[in-house]
Amino acid sequence: xxxxxxxxxxxxxxxxxxAMSPAILRAQDQDDRDRDRDHEHxxxxxKDKVHHDQHEWNERExxxxxxxxxxxxxxxxxxxxxxxxxxxxxxxxxHHHSDAxxxxxxx
Numbered sequence: 001x002x003x004x005x006x007x008x009x010x011x012x013x014x015x016x017x018x019a020m021s022p023a024i025l026r027a028q029d030q031d032d033r034d035r036d037r038d039h040e041h042x043x044x045x046x047k048d049k050v051h052h053d054q055h056e057w058n059e060r061e062x063x064x065x066x067x068x069x070x071x072x073x074x075x076x077x078x079x080x081x082x083x084x085x086x087x088x089x090x091x092x093x094x095h096h097h098s099d100a101x102x103x104x105x106x107x
Contacts, residue, residue: 046079048091055091063104068093 044057055061057079068090069076079087 044080046087046091048088048095050088051091051095055094060099060104061094064094064097064099064102065090067097067102 046055046057047053048055065079066076079090082090
């Protein structure tokens with residue numbers, strides 16, 4: 001009886017993991033659509049769906065992002081770890097704060 005129970009539990013776990021796989025893959029696909037990586041140049045590009053543009057994540061963007069976090073009194077979190085809503089809030093803020101306004105030097 002114990003052997004039957006173990007087999008049933010193992011089967012249920014396998015079925016659950018297979019059933020969840022499409023959802024995990026869809027989430028990964030969404031991340032890939034929102035963030036592209038230029039492997040040749042080591043550049044990460046984020047797609048801003050609301051403003052219909054793209055942003056290269058570079059030193060200048062990282063500086064602006066840190067200013068955003070300081071302004072909003074949040075504990076710093078990497079941009080890539082944010083959910084879609086928080087990323088959208090940043091891009092909205094960023095579209096209203098140019099490099100010149102933030103005194104970010106362009107090299």
